[in-house]
Every structure is written in structure tokens, then in C-alpha cells.
Amino acid sequence: MKRDAILLIIMLLLVVSVSDEAEAPSSVDVFDSSKFVIxxxxxxxxxxxxxxxxNQSYTQYLARTLFGLTDTQAEEAEGMFVVNSGNRTFEVDSDGSYWYADYDKLWNVSLGSEVPTPAICKRDADAWLQLNGLLPANAVFANMGSTNVTAYNPDAEETREKVLQWHVNYEFAIDDIPITGQAAQISVMVGDNGDIVGFDWKWREIESEVYATSNLTEYESILEAYGIPLSRVVDHRLVYTTDEDNVLLFPVWEIEVFEYEEDLEIISLLYFDATVFDPEVEIVTPSAAISVMPGQSVSFDCSVSFGTPPYTYEWRSDFDGSLSTSKTFSIMTLSEVLKKGTPVPHAITVQVRDAENRWTRDIVAVTVEEVDFLPDTTLTIAVAIGAFVLVAALLILRRRKGGFVLLFLLMMFSAFMFLPVTFASSEMSNIRQFTPSAPTGAYDDGVKEVGIEWVGLSHNKPLPNTETNIEGFYNWMKIYGGFSQEFNWGEYSAWEEDFKDAQFSGTDTEWIDAVDFVYYQDHGGPDGVAFTSSHDDTGLEYSALRLGDGDLDSIVFDACSPLKWENNNGDDVFQRWAPSLQGIHQVLSFGTTSQNSAVRGTKFALYMTGFMFLQPTTIINAWFRACAETEGSDRLAAVFYASKSADPLNPQLDDPINDHAYGFGYVCSDPVPGSFSWYVYITSSC
Structure with missing residues (x-):
């Protein structure tokens, strides 16, 4: 009897010693919606x-009376009316916003010697707006912004700088709560001789009857729900902004935080719903990142609060696409995703919409990876024990008749023990592997390519508009720009090493420097930008970049403060960025914090390529305009480049300031080291 008991114990140990689930990633989602305090x-x-x-007549009237554009008619393009006269353009969008630019003068680094003083610019802007009925009663003066250019020659240790335009900025508030600049703002850009060289006007009246009222979500509880320490908060305020359809004004908490990522200071400007008007969703199954084997069933469920029921659900994988439209479901066919032979997690998101068509999203990481059973130490020990058990059973058979029953039980246990292994092995052959490769066309081969890398929801400081924004850019550049889409690495598959030079153990020659145009979006700071993945690190230092020694011509870092004038150590933008320019034409980013816009990428692409009657502009002008339309006046859009001109403030044609997207105008030759002496830094108030 004792022998039977011993054998049963051994068999039980044998069964539990084998697991069919791979080790889960170490990262954990800290979001906890139960901590919201209403x-x-x-x-x-x-x-x-x-x-x-x-309409057309309204646009032509404004173009004529405001800017003297009388020689051409307004043309309609996708609900927008455009009047073009040479390099001057006036546009009225379907939401009633205005844009005017004289591109011979606006952001022109050759000008700026005859710009009036800020006081005179404000006086004239006030008078012009009042005269033309363009200053609503609730508009108030906000600040004086500017477009500044600074050029630096490190060999001669010479610096040149000047103001190109002054921006007279006005803002709005409602219920004593400010409205963000992307929703409502007026900016009059005054250049040489007091000429108005640019005009950005965004304001719409609101319905007299309140659309809805909703309970406030306490500020401190927002921090607790997202795991943000109070000590990391730089500033916070309550603001109004527009929704994705540009139909409603609703309140949000604007919170600026900082943290250190791989010893890099990362700055984040975050926006959280300030009321329970919008729904909130939290994925509860799985409650954190997991790893599974191919063919293993994975269950998903979520919890929804706030908003207006009923809700609809859409579950997606960033690699496998749509998964389900149910609140809860299970799936066994998630692809095994490999990047350079390394398993990459699926970013599984659920988007919930309520009865008011308000939406929210949450995310969880699921890694699908094969487990190699044969060399596994646990399995080897289990097989050895199994052999011992079989031998022991045979010995018992020789001495006891009841041993046949025990042998039968032993065989049953053995079958169940190896069932998970057999099941998983049979399913592996039916699971498709998704193994993206590096760009195919590279290094100035005549093919124009674009790639994007981004992080949106996969950390506790969410950027919910990132995917919409960056894929808007990506798709526009393909459909209307004719660019070949080479890679789209998002969330957990965006790697820091894709940007680093080989001398810093990076693989930029396979990714960002193997295409012409790259757009990155996540959190950033004066010394680096952040990633969720740790390949190789979660923070990318700009000092590890060598941009343009391959194919790369232009890169966007849509993040907070990469091109800030100075970091905490007193290193200016020239010291931090000059070594990274090895042939790239321009780096486009921000000199301050920036909002997580859902439309900046699409606008940027649109202004580079043009559309119908909208003429294409230079890359730098397109970036400055896209930022002006999606940021507040206290933000600075910025560009950095190496000038091939003897005088960078009076540049020759063969200079990055004149660059267009390939196929839409002039493109300069590569400014490789040895072909230039000056670095140029331009900031423009948004």
C-alpha cells in the first residue's frame, strides 16, 4: 500500500511539473478605474x-476685403474653400476657421530686418481685427509669440539670430475655464514693414442651451487611477477642448508631468476626461500582460463605467486586426509575431462607444511564442521520473495482482500529463507566423519610402490620439504622396534600437535610415524620447543618433521638447543635436511641450503634398502650419538642420530650408558632413 501511495504522489508531481503557458512579460498595467473619485x-x-x-461667395468676400485677393475665384476642395494668388493663399474651412499665408514672407529666413516692435505689432493687430469685426467680445490678448531663427557655426564659434515675425495671440475662455488653442485661438503674424504675413483664426459660437452637464472627476483621483505620483506633476489645470468630430466643447484635466527613463528626463503633457460624460473602460481579463503558446485559448473581458449605456465594443490586435465585437470573447488563433527573431507582443485594444458616440480605449499585451519542450529542464526531469515510475510499476506487477489496476491509472495519468504538450504541438503547425522584414527599397534607390514608430496607450501616461494621428500621416503619404509604406511599428513593437546607430549597438541601417521619411510619436524630453519596449532601452538618447548616413532625409519627433533650447545641464540644442546630423535634411519637432493631436500628422502630410486646389508647400512650412493649427500659442514648433549656404540667413537654393516632399517640389542635395558649416534652429509660436 505504501508503494502505491508513493507512486501516486510521484505521478501527481509529474503532472503538475509541466506547464503549457509561457512566462508573462514583466510590465504591468497600473491603470485602475476604481480609484476615480466623482x-x-x-x-x-x-x-x-x-x-x-x-460657401464660395463668403470666402471670396473675405479674401478680397481682408487681404486684397481679387484676381482669382475661390475653389472648393473637400468642404474647404481656397483662394490662391501666386504664393499667397486664403482658406476657409468647413468649421468656419480661416487661414492666410504669404509664403514669400511667412517663415522666410531671409527676411526679418524690418519687423516692427512687439508693441507696434500688437497695436496694429488690435486695430485691424476690430476694424474687420474679427475680435469677438470674449477674446482676450494672450501673449506675444514669434518666429525666431538662430544659426551657429561651431568652427568659427559664430552665432547669428533674428526675429522673422511677431505673433499677436488671443485666446478664449468659457465659464472662466480656458479653451485650448487647437479649439479656439486667433493669431496675427506680422512681418517686415508691419505686413500681415500670416493669419490663423479659430472661433465658433456655442449653442445658447447647454448640451449636457456632468459630475467632475477629482484631479487627485486621476493621478491615483493612472499611477502618477504627485511629486512628478509640474502643473495642471482644467481646460475645455473639442471632441474628435469638432462638434462639442468638453472639459479635460491638462496635466504636465516629468519622469526619468533610462536617466533621461521625459516630459509629458496629458489630457484626461474631467467628467463622467465620456465612458471609461478597463480590460480585466487578462488583467496584465501575458505570454501564451501558439494555439492556446486566450479569454478577454472588460469593465465599463460612466458614459451613457448601451455600449458597443471593438477588440483589435495591431497585427491580426479585428478580433471581436463582444464584451467578452476567447480566441485560439493569435499570430506568432517575430521582429528580428524576437517574439513581439500583440497590442490588444478594446474601444468602447456609448449611446452618445463617445469613445474610450484600453490595452493589454499578449505575446504568442513557442515553447521548446525537448531541451526544457523541467520536462527532462519529468521524463526521467516517468521512466522510474514505469520501472517501479513493473516491479509491483510481479508481486501483486492489484498492480494491473495501478498500471492502468498510471497510463491514464501519463496521457493527461502529455496532453497539453501534444495539443500545443498539433496547434503550432496551424498558426501563421507574422514576421515583418526590414524595408526593401533603401539608400536612394529612386523609391520614396516612409516608416512610422509610435507608442500611444501601452504605458500609464496614455496618448489616446497617437495611433489615429500617425496612421493618418502614414496613409496620406501613401495614397496622395505616392510613398511606399515600409514599416509601422506601434506600441510594444516600436524599438529604441531601430533609431540608434550601429556604433551604439543600434540597427538604424535596417529601419529608420533605410527610408526617406520617418514619423515618431510618444513622450519625449530635451535629451531623448521614450519607448514601452526595452529593445535595447526604454529611452533613446539623441547622442546615439547618426541620421542620414543611409537614406533618411526627414524625421519628425512628435513629442514634448526634443528641440528645447536648453536641457537641465545647460547644453543647448546645437550641442545636443549637431553630432546626429550626418546627411539628414531636417529634424522637425517641438521646443516646448505639445498636445496629443489626432489630426496633426494628416494636416502635415496634406500641406506637403497639397490637394486639389491646395498647393504643396515646403516641408518646414507644412510642419509649422500643422502645429499652428493643433497647438496653443504658448507652444513652440521647431526645426533643426545643417545649412549648405555660406550665409544661412540668406540661403542658396541648395539648402534644406527649400525642401519639399519628393515629387512635390525642389529637394536639395544631402548636407553631409564636410559640405556645410552652419547649423540652423528655427522656432515658431503656435
């Missing part, structure tokens, strides 16, 4: 915006 006394209003009637 005020029972403080309510905030949501307002509906009035959409004005925009």
Missing part, C-alpha cells in the same frame, strides 16, 4: 458648437 456637488457643462455656413 464629485457629488460640482458639475461641469458640455457645449455644442455652431457650424457656420461656408
Amino acid at each position: 464629485s457629488q456637488t460640482e458639475m461641469l457643462s458640455i457645449y455644442e458648437l455652431i457650424t457656420p455656413d461656408v
Whole structure:
């Protein structure tokens, strides 16, 4: 009897010693919606915006009376009306916003010697707006911005700088709460001789009746729900902004935080719903990142609060696409994804929409990877024990008749023990592997290519608009720009090593420096930008970049403060960025914090390629305009490049300042080291 008991114990140990689940990633989602605290006394209003009637005659009237554009008619393009006269353009969008630019003068580094003083510019802008009825009663003066250019020659240790334009900026508020610049702002850009060289006007009246009211979500509880320490908060305020359809004004918490990622200071400007008007979703199954074998069933479920029921659900994988439209489901066919032979997690997202068509999303990482059973130490020990058990069973058979029963039980246990292994092995052959490769066309082969890398939801400081924004850019550049889409690495598959030079153990020659145009979006700072993945690190230092020694011509870092004038150590932008320019034409980014816009990427691509009657502009002009339309006036869009001109403030044609996207105008030759002496840094108030 004792022998039987011993054998049964051994068999049980044998069964539990083998697992069919791979080790889960170490990262854990800290979001906890249960920590939200809802005020029972403080309510905030949501307002509906009035959409004005925009037509051809209205646009022509404004173009003629405001800017003297009388020689051409307004043309319609996708609801926008455009008047072009040479390099001057006036546009009225379907939402009633205006844009005017004289591109011979706006952001022109050759000008700026005859710009009036800020006081005179403000006086004239006030008078011009009042005269033309363009200064609503609730508009107030915000600040004086500017477009500045600074050039530096490290060999001669010479610096040249000047103001190109002054920006007279006005802002709006409602219920004493400011409205963000992308929703409502007026900017008059004044250049040489007091000429108005640019005009950005965004304001819409609101319906007299409040659209809805909703309970306030307490600020401190937002921090707790997302695991943001109070000590990391630089500033916070309550603001109004527009929704994705540009129909409603609703309140959000604007919170600026900082942290250190791989010893890099990372700055984040975050926006969180300030009321329970919008729904909130949290994936509860799996509750954190997991790893599974190919063919293994994975269950998903989520919990939804706030908003207005009923809800609809859409589950997606960034590699496998749509998965389910149910609240809860299970799946056994997630692809095994490899990048350079390394398993990459699926970013599994659920998007929930409520009865008001308001939406929210959450994310979880699921890695599908094969487990190699044969060399596994646990399995080897298990097989050895199994052999011992079989031998022991045979010995028992020789001495006891009841041993036949025990042998039968032994065989049953053995079958169940190896069932997971057999099942997984049979399923592996039916699972497709998704193994993206590096760009195929590279190194100035005549093919124009684009790639994107981004992080949006896969950390506790979410950027919910990132995927929409960057894929808008990516798709526009393919459809209307004619660029070949080479890679789209998002969330966990965006790697820091894709950007680093080989001398720093990077693989940029296979990725970002193997295409012409790259757009990155996540959190950033003066010394580096962040990633969720740790291949090789979660923070990319600009000092590890060598941009343009391959195919790369232009790169966007859509993040907070990569091109800030100075870091905490006192190193200016020239010291930090000059070594990285090895043939790239321009780096486009921000000199301050920036918002997580859902449309900046598409606007940027549109202004580079043009569309119908909208003429293409230079890359730098397109970036400055896209930023002006999606940021507040206290933000600075910025560019950095190496000038091949003897005088960078009076540049020759063969200079990056004149670059267009390939196929849409002039493109200069590569500014490789030895062909230039000057570095140029331009910032423009948004």
C-alpha cells in the first residue's frame, strides 16, 4: 500500500511539473478605474458648437476685403474653400476657421530686418481685427509669440539670430475655464514693414442651451487611477477642448508631468476626461500582460463605467486586426509575431462607444511564442521520473495482482500529463507566423519610402490620439504622396534600437535610415524620447543618433521638447543635436511641450503634398502650419538642420530650408558632413 501511495504522489508531481503557458512579460498595467473619485456637488457643462455656413461667395468676400485677393475665384476642395494668388493663399474651412499665408514672407529666413516692435505689432493687430469685426467680445490678448531663427557655426564659434515675425495671440475662455488653442485661438503674424504675413483664426459660437452637464472627476483621483505620483506633476489645470468630430466643447484635466527613463528626463503633457460624460473602460481579463503558446485559448473581458449605456465594443490586435465585437470573447488563433527573431507582443485594444458616440480605449499585451519542450529542464526531469515510475510499476506487477489496476491509472495519468504538450504541438503547425522584414527599397534607390514608430496607450501616461494621428500621416503619404509604406511599428513593437546607430549597438541601417521619411510619436524630453519596449532601452538618447548616413532625409519627433533650447545641464540644442546630423535634411519637432493631436500628422502630410486646389508647400512650412493649427500659442514648433549656404540667413537654393516632399517640389542635395558649416534652429509660436 505504501508503494502505491508513493507512486501516486510521484505521478501527481509529474503532472503538475509541466506547464503549457509561457512566462508573462514583466510590465504591468497600473491603470485602475476604481480609484476615480466623482464629485457629488460640482458639475461641469458640455457645449455644442455652431457650424457656420461656408460657401464660395463668403470666402471670396473675405479674401478680397481682408487681404486684397481679387484676381482669382475661390475653389472648393473637400468642404474647404481656397483662394490662391501666386504664393499667397486664403482658406476657409468647413468649421468656419480661416487661414492666410504669404509664403514669400511667412517663415522666410531671409527676411526679418524690418519687423516692427512687439508693441507696434500688437497695436496694429488690435486695430485691424476690430476694424474687420474679427475680435469677438470674449477674446482676450494672450501673449506675444514669434518666429525666431538662430544659426551657429561651431568652427568659427559664430552665432547669428533674428526675429522673422511677431505673433499677436488671443485666446478664449468659457465659464472662466480656458479653451485650448487647437479649439479656439486667433493669431496675427506680422512681418517686415508691419505686413500681415500670416493669419490663423479659430472661433465658433456655442449653442445658447447647454448640451449636457456632468459630475467632475477629482484631479487627485486621476493621478491615483493612472499611477502618477504627485511629486512628478509640474502643473495642471482644467481646460475645455473639442471632441474628435469638432462638434462639442468638453472639459479635460491638462496635466504636465516629468519622469526619468533610462536617466533621461521625459516630459509629458496629458489630457484626461474631467467628467463622467465620456465612458471609461478597463480590460480585466487578462488583467496584465501575458505570454501564451501558439494555439492556446486566450479569454478577454472588460469593465465599463460612466458614459451613457448601451455600449458597443471593438477588440483589435495591431497585427491580426479585428478580433471581436463582444464584451467578452476567447480566441485560439493569435499570430506568432517575430521582429528580428524576437517574439513581439500583440497590442490588444478594446474601444468602447456609448449611446452618445463617445469613445474610450484600453490595452493589454499578449505575446504568442513557442515553447521548446525537448531541451526544457523541467520536462527532462519529468521524463526521467516517468521512466522510474514505469520501472517501479513493473516491479509491483510481479508481486501483486492489484498492480494491473495501478498500471492502468498510471497510463491514464501519463496521457493527461502529455496532453497539453501534444495539443500545443498539433496547434503550432496551424498558426501563421507574422514576421515583418526590414524595408526593401533603401539608400536612394529612386523609391520614396516612409516608416512610422509610435507608442500611444501601452504605458500609464496614455496618448489616446497617437495611433489615429500617425496612421493618418502614414496613409496620406501613401495614397496622395505616392510613398511606399515600409514599416509601422506601434506600441510594444516600436524599438529604441531601430533609431540608434550601429556604433551604439543600434540597427538604424535596417529601419529608420533605410527610408526617406520617418514619423515618431510618444513622450519625449530635451535629451531623448521614450519607448514601452526595452529593445535595447526604454529611452533613446539623441547622442546615439547618426541620421542620414543611409537614406533618411526627414524625421519628425512628435513629442514634448526634443528641440528645447536648453536641457537641465545647460547644453543647448546645437550641442545636443549637431553630432546626429550626418546627411539628414531636417529634424522637425517641438521646443516646448505639445498636445496629443489626432489630426496633426494628416494636416502635415496634406500641406506637403497639397490637394486639389491646395498647393504643396515646403516641408518646414507644412510642419509649422500643422502645429499652428493643433497647438496653443504658448507652444513652440521647431526645426533643426545643417545649412549648405555660406550665409544661412540668406540661403542658396541648395539648402534644406527649400525642401519639399519628393515629387512635390525642389529637394536639395544631402548636407553631409564636410559640405556645410552652419547649423540652423528655427522656432515658431503656435
